[in-house]
Amino acid sequence: MSFREKSAWISLIVVLLTAAAFFLHVPWTLRPGPSPGLAHVTGLFLILLVLIDLIGRILVFVTAPKGGLTGKDERERLIDLKAARSAFYVLLAGNLLALPLVHFGADPFAVAFAVVLSIVVAFVVNYSARIYLYRRS
Amino acid sequence: MTQQELAERVGVTRQTINAIELGKYSPSLEVAFRIALVFGLPLEQVFGYESGDGES
Numbered sequence: 001m002s003f004r005e006k007s008a009w010i011s012l013i014v015v016l017l018t019a020a021a022f023f024l025h026v027p028w029t030l031r032p033g034p035s036p037g038l039a040h041v042t043g044l045f046l047i048l049l050v051l052i053d054l055i056g057r058i059l060v061f062v063t064a065p066k067g068g069l070t071g072k073d074e075r076e077r078l079i080d081l082k083a084a085r086s087a088f089y090v091l092l093a094g095n096l097l098a099l100p101l102v103h104f105g106a107d108p109f110a111v112a113f114a115v116v117l118s119i120v121v122a123f124v125v126n127y128s129a130r131i132y133l134y135r136r137s
Numbered sequence: 138m139t140q141q142e143l144a145e146r147v148g149v150t151r152q153t154i155n156a157i158e159l160g161k162y163s164p165s166l167e168v169a170f171r172i173a174l175v176f177g178l179p180l181e182q183v184f185g186y187e188s189g190d191g192e193s
Binding site for chain 1: 161162165
């Protein structure tokens with residue numbers, strides 16, 4: 001398994017775990033409407049996500065065989081582009097579905113969570129597509 | 138020559154050389170020419186094209 005595929009696996013697992021923790025915990029502890037704790041918890045969630053991802057990548061980097069780490073070549077750049085394109089459509093669809101909820105009287109708090117959810121799903125699609133494309137070729 | 142050695146000389150990863158060998162990835166013309174250059178052979182002797190109707 002290449003360094004970049006391992007990185008994609010780590011990022012996918014980190015996103016799934018932190019997003020699960022976020023969505024299982026936050027919506028039930030914060031009350032609907034403007035909440036002073038929302039920005040704090042969301043910020044904490046993002047910092048945690050970046051930190052765990054960084055630690056995972058450092059571990060993969062340190063344990064990688066000598067000479068196994070090089071810059072991205074054309075095949076890897078193509079994989080990145082294809083994965084990003086898939087994630088873009090998911091993000092776009094998620095936001096297009098979430099934002100009109102405001103017109104139907106949905107709580108802005110719920111709309112914000114729907115947008116965050118679409119971002120998380122887009123990340124999951126991005127990393128899953130990368131893993132699939134790395135394994136296929 | 139190992140895949141790793143060829144990859145280093147061409148400037149791609151070993152996984153990309155493996156994918157090219159298995160026919161799972163078609164390299165750009167630039168990489169194809171670099172591979173041919175490493176072997177000192179013309180491009181058509183290193184790479185072939187198989188069309189859908191079986192002609193090559």
